[in-house]
Amino acid sequence: MTKFLFSLVLLASISVSAQQLKSPSEFLGYELGTQFTRHHEVVDYYEYLAESAPDRVQLTVYGKTNERRPLILAYVSSSENLANLETIRKEHLKDTKGTGDSSKAIVWLSYNVHGNESVSTEASMKTIYELLTKKSSYLENTVVITDPCINPDGRDRYTNWYNQYKNTPFQVDPNSKEHHEGWWSGRSNHYMFDLNRDWAWLTQIESQQRLKIYNQWLPHVHVDFHEQGVNNPYYFAPAAEPYHEVITDFQRDFQVTLGRNHAKYFDANGWFYFTKEVFDLLYPSYGDTYPIYNGSIGMTYEQGGSGRAGLGVITAIGDTLTLKDRIAHHFTTGLSTVEVSSKNAGKLNEEFRKFHQNKDFKYKSYVLKGNKDKLNALKSLLDKHNIEYGDLSSGSYKGHSYETGNSGSLSINKNGMVVSIDQPKGTLVKVLFEPSTKLTDSLTYDITAWSLPYAYGLEAVASTSSISAQNVQETSTLPSISRGSYAYLTDWNSMDDARFLAALLNKGIRVRKADHPFSIEGKSFDRGTLIITKGDNENKEDFIQTLQTIVTTFNKEITPTSTGFVDSGKDFGSSSIQMITKPKVAVLSGGPTSTLRFGEIWHFFEQQLHYPLTVLDDDYTTRVDLDEYNILVLPDGRYGNHFKEGQLSKLKNWVQQGGKIIAMGGAIDALDGEKGFRIVKKKQAKDSSENTPQPYKNWERERIKGAITGAIFKTKVDNSNPLAYGYGSDYFSLKLGSSAYDYLENGNAVYLEQNTKPFSGFAGTEAQKRISESLVFGVENHGRGQVIYMVDNPLFRGFWENGKLFFANALFMVD
Structure with missing residues (x-):
């Protein structure tokens, strides 16, 4: 068969397939x-495409959501490419080590x-169909991986509501x-x-499952x-701007x-658009x-x-803005992205290889030490990112x-680790571990500090030298409980x-806690410290088991230990060795609370x-008997005058009788200045310069002076x-705003001293003055109960690992 006839047959087959x-x-x-x-209908369509064009569409389920909806990926390319998909993937990943020859x-x-940004999934279906039909030429040298819905639970929450x-x-x-x-919108998972x-x-779990597959591909281009x-x-x-300094010229x-x-394309259609504003490349x-720091062209x-x-x-x-309009716009940029990537496949491969070679960063190694549990928590995160480390x-x-x-x-004598820049994920290591991020502009879209040693509560140095790991032999034996002991002790x-x-x-x-240091049988x-005694649990038949x-x-x-008689400190029968009250916890939702901050507590x-x-839920809390609970968590939010006087009286009486309130962020404002609660918002003296009129064009720059x-x-501490405790x-606290409260008369567990400046990240000059000598975490006793104030958020986005024990202390240790 001649090449001409072969081409005609190929075009005919493509035409038939398209029809x-x-x-x-x-x-x-x-x-x-x-x-x-609905999400299940989207999945049905993608399954249909995979069944109808199996040579050009490969579908995989990479996980499930909390609500058991499938997470799917569609691989779309030419028949030849799809038949060699695994070979293409492996050759591409070799480029991270400079040995590949990917094209x-x-x-x-x-x-x-x-x-609830729901047009995206609709546009994904139109885009994949177009790639399989009219724009199939783009796929001759391109593999397109499509995730039609990263957040199925949120999408269905929105579509069902709508x-x-x-x-x-x-x-x-x-x-x-x-x-x-x-309140419960479809935005979140x-x-x-x-x-x-x-x-x-x-x-x-959506992120964890997606990253497993993402790290198997590390695409040249990623669009969100x-x-x-x-x-x-x-x-x-x-x-x-700001762009992070590691982002390459290419x-x-x-x-x-x-x-x-x-x-x-937008110009041709008369559609409006903007670039180079609002959405920076830092966090x-x-x-x-995240894709950029792994070598991709990452875009929103x-x-x-x-x-x-x-x-x-x-x-x-x-x-009038219609869903059809919105689909057309996302459809256009999606196809345009594939088009440009296809035309520049060679350059994309060349620059991807360069990205992963010769990292010319100041710090070559990050050395850390600390509590073994905290080190293991960090190692678990690094494993998920395929980041290499050593002991x-x-x-x-x-x-x-x-x-x-x-x-x-x-100085390390045990429990240390090192993370080196000299690895395929070296750029990501630099970004996640750097002591302080370089800012080219203080006007940013998100937080400006996140360094992992601070987040995980580990001592660390960033070294300009390359440091090799050591062969550490770990001996691990399963602990055994001896039946004849008086008590069993463990750290906190x-x-x-x-x-x-x-x-x-x-x-x-039943478990007790020590409120003072002690030593017993030669150990401190x-x-x-948690104290589990045989006497407290003698009525539990299966206690030892x-x-x-x-x-x-x-x-x-x-x-x-064979005795409750200590060498120093308080004996186990002392009033300083209190039984830990089993928490029965309620958390407020809806109404004044932030959905994200509520979600952090729930998770x-x-x-x-x-x-x-x-x-x-706020809709019915006034009808709930709070005596059924001994802890009430008030998430951050906008409370204003949410609690009426009758509700405040009810809360105060409940605390007096032994209840515990954990008030976080904006919830503290609901208690500020109220009779019976002694938390007071700091008063900030006005700077004389504030009376000087400022040009309108400078308003953002002036506003940022008061922001963190x-x-x-x-x-x-x-x-x-x-x-x-612990x-x-x-x-090192991640401070997300400039709200500040005076020190408590007693109970200041964590606080800022005078003239404190940030170790990392941006804080405006006026904001720094405002938070000077202010409370971070504190406890107020009221009768038999307590109010715990958390000005900063120890559970922020679930990643500030070193803050979480404060919240656990609020639950178990404060009494």
Whole structure:
């Protein structure tokens, strides 16, 4: 057969295939954009494509959500490429070590990370259909990986809500109910986490499962499709400043190349768009930055709309924005991305190889030491990112000290580790571990500090030398519980210890705690030590067997003792050795609370601590008997005058009788200045310069002086306070705003001293003055109960690991 005839046959087969494939509208039975497609229907369409064109579409289920919806990926390419998909993948990954000879472009398109930014998934179906039909030529040298819905739980929450409340036909009046989601919106996942801020921290199962596959591919180009406010035009690359300093010239330039190609199509249609504003490239846990720090061209595309737009809505200038319009815009940038990537496949491969070679960073190694549980928690995160590390058991290492912010040294005699830049993930290591991020602009979209040594509570130095790991022989023996002991003792200084205690209490084992250091039988123990006595549990028939099972499960080191008579400190019968009251916890939801901050608490209990809690919605809390609970958590939010006088009186009486309130962030404002609660917001003297009129063009710069955009501060800790058991004399806190409260008369567990400056991240000059000499965490006693104030958020996005023990202390240690 001649080449000409072969080409005709090939074109004919493609034509027949295209005719046979149903478009999304044909398959679903309604015109795309006239309804929101439920997630199971989206999956059905992708399965249909994989069955109808198995030589060009390969579908895989890479996991399930909390609500058991499947997470799917579609690999789309030419027949030849798809037949050699694994070979293409392996050759591409060789480029991370400089040994590959890849020629294909790998493009990953991620849709609907925010569930109520619902146009994304609709656009994904139109895009994949177009690639399989009219634009199949793009696939000859390109593999397109499509994730049609990163957040199925949130998407279905939104689509089901919209289908319940929309008018028929839909109503474009923005005042109509269909344009106003309730408190529990579709943006977040099941646990109300923002998945677009979880790429680096991997606290959620969707992120964890997705990253396993992502790291098997590390695409050249990654696009994260979003929506923004109804009245905004479309946004695409290039991004706004600040760019992180590790971003290469090619990564910057290619964003411009893509942006110009998008603009060509938008200009032709008369569509409005903007670039180089709002969405910067700094915080490492986004769907654009995380891929960039792994060598990709990472980008966010933002369409106006979100949960308010519905099927159609009138905008502020009187235009009607429809779902069809929104689909068209995302569809256009998606195809344009594949087009440009296909045309530049060679350059993408060449620059990807360069990215992973010769990391010319100041610090070559990061050396860490600390509590073994905290080291293991960090290692678990690094494993998920395929970041290499090694153990250290001895030595003294010089470098930038995270503790002092200056040059220093770190001596290790056990429990140490080193993470080197010299590895394929070296750029990501630099970004996650750097002591302080270089800012080219203080106007940022998100937090400006996240360094892992601070987040995990580990001592560390950043070294300019390459440091090799040591061969550390670990001996691990399962602890055994001896039946004849008077008591069993174990330490309290990590979240593993908190999980261990929660497991004991869940199984009905009674546990005491030490409020003073003590020594017994030649061993010393600190405040917070857990004491499990045979006498307290003599009525529990399976006490020893249950204890042994839990100790083995957590591989917990237990010290048996034959007596309660201490060498120094307080004997086990002392009033200083109190029984830990089993918490019965309720958390407020709805109304004044932030969905994200509520979700962090919910996830902490169920997925991290593994301890039950009751969710009390604001709609009916006034009818709930609080005496059924001994702890009430008030998440951060906007409370204003939410609690009426009768409710405040009820809360005060409940605390007086032995209840415990944990007030977080904005919830403290609801108690500020109220009779019976002694927390007081700091008064800030006005600077005389504030009376000087400022040019309107400078308003953002002036405003930022009073802001803190996620900066790390070194605080003082009173570790004799039960709220601070398990901590040293210092704590590095991630401060997310400039709200500040005066010191308490007593009970200041963690606080900022005078003239404290951030160790990492941005804090405006006026904000720094405002938070000087202010409370971070504290406890107030009221009658038989307590109010615990958490000005900073120890559970923020689930990743500030070193803060979580404060919350556990609030539950178990404060009495």
